[in-house]
Amino acid sequence: MLERDIMGGLAKGLMAIETFTAERPRQSIAEVSAASGLDRATARRCLLTLAHLGYADYDGKYFTLTPRILRLGTACLATMPLPQVVQPLLDQLSDELGESSSVSILDGADIVYVARAAQRKVMSIALMPGSRLPAFCTSMGRVMLAALPEERARDVLAAAPLAPRTSFTRTDPEAVLAELSRIRADGYALIDQEVELGLRSIAVPVLNARGATVAAMNIGVSATQQSVADLVDLYLPALRRVQGELRAVLR
Amino acid sequence: MLERDIMGGLAKGLMAIETFTAERPRQSIAEVSAASGLDRATARRCLLTLAHLGYADYDGKYFTLTPRILRLGTACLATMPLPQVVQPLLDQLSDELGESSSVSILDGADIVYVARAAQRKVMSIALMPGSRLPAFCTSMGRVMLAALPEERARDVLAAAPLAPRTSFTRTDPEAVLAELSRIRADGYALIDQEVELGLRSIAVPVLNARGATVAAMNIGVSATQQSVADLVDLYLPALRRVQGELRAVLR
DNA sequence: GTGCATTTGTTGAGATATCGCACAAAGCTG
């Protein structure tokens, strides 16, 4: 923390918050200290401050985050015009095709769902706005990686370990990079059971009026019911249509 | 900030983050300073810290929050077993009735949506997990207020100004308190266009195995299509059924 | 249980960083 104009206390507090995950929803002072690398005394003061402000609960031993924490994130979700704009279009698209569709944005090596219209349950995990998946093995993630300068995409792929999620997952960065250049040429990405067995998905970029990629939009289908060719023949045209509608609306 | 073990820097930073709303997605240093009450120099350091950590973007003039902020909240969302548990039941309920249903929890004087299965668009505003509405005028909010000790509910109603959202909104705390005792007796809450014109809604508490109210679940319908009697006759039984299923599952 | 080793929560003091104020610099506007 030697840089001027950087507040160490804020950075440490946010680090402490991020140590709370689905696997560790309740943590003691020492656990937060170990997970964050903060001194126990510092972790303790962060947590007491969070409790004092209502962002955390404290039972004398363990801390848990309260829903108040969500205010920090929702300000950002509400900030983005995207969810409001795309939700009705997504609903319509999903109804029309009878399949789930979603819009997500890129955050580092993850995609973050910002809107979703679900139909049947193809996936085992429940996706909702705010949910995250790795970018490298998802159709939407690859679309957004393809929109980055090649060097940036390479950095993202090098930073994460590319953990396989199924036997189909491509884990070689070079193979993914090659796929990205195909995506750039074709304007869409297609994955076949790389995220989850039985799930195929096709995605296109969501472009703004200036042609910049601001998000990605996909349709996910059951591998047992739809072939790869179906995805391109049946669903790509619909995605392209909504892509055009969105492009006209987004500033 | 004279209290021991309270970190002023963290508190100030979180305040700065909370000044970002849907109405003010992009803010300058002076705007954040004015909105938060922080000194400009302090607001500047907070914002630069957030930008340095990747929680905010800075174009030299305006700051915007990045999706990275969502990590803080998603840890909490993922923490709660509720969303994953209720989503499938909510989907089924919503399909069966052809109406939107939601589950929310109480945070202070607000309800926070944690899961939602949307059908037609009755409401003008888009609701999604993380969205907030005032508790006093919503069916789910009243269900959860009714579950509090009377004194706590009185505090909540006294703290907020009870701003009317439509001409139907009840803004007298005593009237709402009387309604709460009716809700305690009947086990459900019903609102008629108090949140938005044309919207009626009925809600029941989501109880855990020990009978404690952990959330609320509702169904919202168009006032032009469903009478108040319909809500009780047609939809309450379905809500009660799901309530029972949930109670068996929730620890 | 008892004794011992380890972990955890808390407290204190010096070193260090931040806060808020005042002022300088830089844009805007007419």
Next chain:
DNA sequence: CAGCTTTGTGCGATATCTCAACAAATGCAC
């Protein structure tokens, strides 16, 4: 260019951080 608003920057006062020590709690072997 004057007047106003906003942003950037030293500086003393003040609060926090780090590190250590210590007490309480916990775990464990027997």
